[in-house]
Amino acid sequence: MTGGSLSLSQISVRRSGRTILSIDHLTIPAGAFVGIIGTNGAGKTTLLKTCAGLIAPAQGSVRIDDVNLGRLGPWARCRLRKRIGYIPQSTEYNAELPFTVREVVAMGRTSLKPLLVRLDRQDYAVVDRWIETLGLGNRRDQTFRSLSGGEQQKVLIARAMAQEPEILMLDEPCANLDFNWKHQISEIIERLYRQTNVTVLMVSHETGVLPPACERIVLFREGRIVADGTPDAVLSTEVLRRAYDGAFRVVVAEGRRYTVNAEREGDR
Amino acid sequence: MSVLLGQASLAIDPFFYTVIAAGAIAGASCGLLGAYIVALRLPFIGVFISHTAMAGTIFAYLFGLNPTVGPVLVSTIAAMSLAGIRPGRSRLDPNVALGILFSLMLGLTFLGIGLTQDSRTEILGLLWGSILFVRGESVVVIGVAALALAAFAMLFNKELKVLLFSRTIASATGVHETFVYALFLGLCGIILAVNLPLVGGLMIFSLITNPAAAAYQICRGHRAVVLASTLFGALSAVGGFIASYYLNLPTGACIVLASALVFALAAACRTFARRAD
Numbered sequence A: 001m002t003g004g005s006l007s008l009s010q011i012s013v014r015r016s017g018r019t020i021l022s023i024d025h026l027t028i029p030a031g032a033f034v035g036i037i038g039t040n041g042a043g044k045t046t047l048l049k050t051c052a053g054l055i056a057p058a059q060g061s062v063r064i065d066d067v068n069l070g071r072l073g074p075w076a077r078c079r080l081r082k083r084i085g086y087i088p089q090s091t092e093y094n095a096e097l098p099f100t101v102r103e104v105v106a107m108g109r110t111s112l113k114p115l116l117v118r119l120d121r122q123d124y125a126v127v128d129r130w131i132e133t134l135g136l137g138n139r140r141d142q143t144f145r146s147l148s149g150g151e152q153q154k155v156l157i158a159r160a161m162a163q164e165p166e167i168l169m170l171d172e173p174c175a176n177l178d179f180n181w182k183h184q185i186s187e188i189i190e191r192l193y194r195q196t197n198v199t200v201l202m203v204s205h206e207t208g209v210l211p212p213a214c215e216r217i218v219l220f221r222e223g224r225i226v227a228d229g230t231p232d233a234v235l236s237t238e239v240l241r242r243a244y245d246g247a248f249r250v251v252v253a254e255g256r257r258y259t260v261n262a263e264r265e266g267d268r
Numbered sequence B: 001m002s003v004l005l006g007q008a009s010l011a012i013d014p015f016f017y018t019v020i021a022a023g024a025i026a027g028a029s030c031g032l033l034g035a036y037i038v039a040l041r042l043p044f045i046g047v048f049i050s051h052t053a054m055a056g057t058i059f060a061y062l063f064g065l066n067p068t069v070g071p072v073l074v075s076t077i078a079a080m081s082l083a084g085i086r087p088g089r090s091r092l093d094p095n096v097a098l099g100i101l102f103s104l105m106l107g108l109t110f111l112g113i114g115l116t117q118d119s120r121t122e123i124l125g126l127l128w129g130s131i132l133f134v135r136g137e138s139v140v141v142i143g144v145a146a147l148a149l150a151a152f153a154m155l156f157n158k159e160l161k162v163l164l165f166s167r168t169i170a171s172a173t174g175v176h177e178t179f180v181y182a183l184f185l186g187l188c189g190i191i192l193a194v195n196l197p198l199v200g201g202l203m204i205f206s207l208i209t210n211p212a213a214a215a216y217q218i219c220r221g222h223r224a225v226v227l228a229s230t231l232f233g234a235l236s237a238v239g240g241f242i243a244s245y246y247l248n249l250p251t252g253a254c255i256v257l258a259s260a261l262v263f264a265l266a267a268a269c270r271t272f273a274r275r276a277d
Helices: A044-051 A074-081 A101-112 A121-133 A149-162 A179-196 A237-244 A262-267 B002-011 B014-039 B044-062 B069-084 B094-115 B121-128 B136-155 B157-165 B167-172 B177-218 B222-247 B251-273
Strands: A006-015 A018-028 A033-038 A059-064 A084-087 A167-171 A199-203 A216-221 A224-229 A248-253 A256-261
Touching: A006 A044, A018 A044, A018 A224, A033 A044, A044 A059, A044 A167, A044 A199, A084 A149, A084 B167, A101 A121, A101 A149, A101 B157, A121 A149, A149 A179, A167 A179, A179 A199, A216 A237, A224 A237, A237 A248, A256 A262, B014 B044, B014 B136, B014 B157, B014 B177, B014 B222, B044 B069, B044 B094, B044 B177, B069 B094, B069 B177, B136 B157, B136 B177, B157 B167, B157 B177, B157 B222, B167 B177, B177 B222, B177 B251, B222 B251
Parallel strands: A033 A199, A033 A216, A084 A167, A167 A199
Antiparallel strands: A006 A018, A006 A059, A216 A224, A248 A256
């Protein structure tokens, strides 16, 4: 993997006259796995959207491999964004349409082909390979809408990987899933990261779904970075108290870090 | 029976062939357009653009301008300007914005009607259209517009699919989403403006929504949806016309009811067949 680095400098995103994201400096080297956590409304999704150029900051610059996203025209911006695999929250895609699983995964190849050029056999070979890799072979011709939430998430991951991205942005990929699916999706993300060494930015409310491969966590509160470092450094009782206004401690199991409420534990 | 025979002999009159051809083309165009509009959850777009074209036609009529070019231009520009409205990015929901714009165009339309000194029959005909009085050259115009839409749907098929699934994903991953969406809206403006004199502002809404909604009930895969919606649109228009002809009922109303019937049948199929997706 040669590309896939991200750099944000002096970023300020405003909405309705209020600053919702303010970052002095944040650099993510190519091939890193970074977990983004924080309170509700802390600016985690805004950060992803700003990195992908979906939200234009009021000031500051977003650079992908040293190319300033804000300085590009629409066509050049599209060319740069081909490197981004993006998995949004479920409210941002239309799961009710009768697209088949293969059609959804094939959408990952769209930006790799110029306008007016159809996907060819090679594209579909890549699509089918990712369908098989994610264990969706028997679901290939079923509609996306007929799948369970966990299976839909697998399809979205296959779609993003079919794009052969250098940066993979995941916005709450384990939200609204049962614990078995949360674990499965988290393991899939880790496996894909280790196989492809794609740069990963994973937003999550729950620390337990960040896989052991996640070697860095950035913690947000009210649009600002509260802590940025190794999971051990960020998920300390002191830092969590500052960010969440409560007493929490971290339980480590199989390389994953789960936060538990220390106050309630004390009550018992 | 004699009446039926009499009408049956009328049915082979070339005049009615033109009407049926116009209905089939208009229905198919609206059905195809609807496959995208319904998936974008913007059914109001059809009403807004058709009323923009209607206001354009009336003011062109008032100022003595060309009655076709003016409305086509106005509705195309109005439609393309909607490309800037993105769900989640502005405080206004796109459908609310369309509702406000629609009421503005309706107000302008009735203001234009009020200012018209001459007979208002022709103008009021724009509400329901006048498919029975279609001329050969109109069929050619809507036919060319329909072919342009079909070509667009084929050429930009891969981009359109991502756009329908998620504009966020399309935009974030480098699909030329804004360009294709603006082109689509422009084409919407043209299709609706050229079909308006035939099917009318009110009927266009049902021909956009009902056939597409029916297709989404029973189809699997994007291609099947697009083909079924186009076919259902044509069937609604032609079936509605034939029903009105034999039952001696208003044509516009029969076409609207036929499109609603197509949706009801599709919904029933889905319910009773319990077809697995």
